[in-house]
Structures are given as C-alpha cells and as structure tokens.
Amino acid sequence: MKDSIRAALDRFYRCCGLISAIFVVLMTLAILGQIISRLPFVDVVFDAVEISGFCLAASLFLGLAYTLKVGAHIRVGLLVGVLPTRAKRWVELWCTSVAAALTAYASYHAALMNLDSWKFGDLSAGLAAIPLWVPQLAMTFGLIALTIAFLDEFFLVLSGRPVEFRDSEALDVEEILKAPAPLKPRNA
Numbered sequence: 001m002k003d004s005i006r007a008a009l010d011r012f013y014r015c016c017g018l019i020s021a022i023f024v025v026l027m028t029l030a031i032l033g034q035i036i037s038r039l040p041f042v043d044v045v046f047d048a049v050e051i052s053g054f055c056l057a058a059s060l061f062l063g064l065a066y067t068l069k070v071g072a073h074i075r076v077g078l079l080v081g082v083l084p085t086r087a088k089r090w091v092e093l094w095c096t097s098v099a100a101a102l103t104a105y106a107s108y109h110a111a112l113m114n115l116d117s118w119k120f121g122d123l124s125a126g127l128a129a130i131p132l133w134v135p136q137l138a139m140t141f142g143l144i145a146l147t148i149a150f151l152d153e154f155f156l157v158l159s160g161r162p163v164e165f166r167d168s169e170a171l172d173v174e175e176i177l178k179a180p181a182p183l184k185p186r187n188a
Contacts, residue, residue: 008153010069016145017066020059026147027055032065049124061142065149092157100150107143112142 027096034048116122118133161166 010104012145013066013069013149015141016062016064017070017091020063020066023055023059023062027052027059028054030055045127049126050128051132054124054130054138056140057135058142061139062145064142065145068153069147091159093154096150096154096157099145100154103143103147103150107140107147110136110140110143 030048030051033045034052035048036042080088083091114133114136117131117136122132123129124132124135143167
C-alpha cells in the first residue's frame, strides 16, 4: 500500500514537472509566433505578451512541487547544517509544517479568486480577452500540488526518514570533486 502511494505521488510530481515544461515550450512558441507575425510578408497582428505571461505563470506554479521533490529549491542550510540529527529533524518538521500551512492558505485563496473570476466572467485586458479563470487555474493547481508535496515531506520526516535535503546541483559538484583528477600534461 505504501509503495503504491509513493509511486502515485512520484508520478504526480513528475506529471506536474512535465506540464510545467510544456508551458515553457508553449511560451516559446507564442513568442516565436509574435516574431514571425512581425515579418513584412506575413502581415498578421499577433500579441504574445499576454499569452506568454500566462504560460510563464503556469510553468512557474506547476513546477514548484516537482522542484521541491527533486531537491532543487533554494534552501538556506547554515543553521540546519550544524544541528545534531535529532534537532535537525525537529527543525525540518517545523519548517515543512509551516510551509504546508502557508501553501494550503495560499491554495485556498487562489481557488476562491479562481471561482470569483469564473463567476464574474473576468477577461484579460489584452487583445485575446482570455477568461482569467483559465490561467488562474494553473496557479491554483500548482499551489495545491506544492501543498501536497510539503505534506509529503512532513510525513516522510515524521516517519523517521533521515533529513537530507541535498540539492541536485550540490550533488553534481560533490561528484565532480570526488572524481579522480585528470592527468596533467608534462611541460617538457
């Protein structure tokens, strides 16, 4: 049962990361579309500022949970790094619980804003006049996913998992430093 839940959560986080990456591609395509539409022989009016902004926001919020779970969020480990293991565990429990509470609060209010935009039929101010609930939905879903990820981290730490939130870049640097040094050319 635990393994199937863990696998489902990991798939969920990867899915959020994939959708985030798709929005980066869509943002790029929108900007390229605007560049192409400005060519003299195309003669089409296409404003990608609004659409690319919505894609950027969707990419950012949908990528938060995945980024947290792969250890790529920026963490300040000055205090936590010098604490003994038991104290480190309590600090991590406190941090993940507070983060989960804050993101749950933000998720709730983002959902209310999303619902209000849908009820009132709010439209964006740009040329496309996109219903605002559409891009806001990605923000709300991303915040909910981040709340789930923080709760997941909280329960993993609570269950006794060793506290080691080491980011992927630090691991890459450590692997490079541990690799044998290349041979230096001799000066003859």
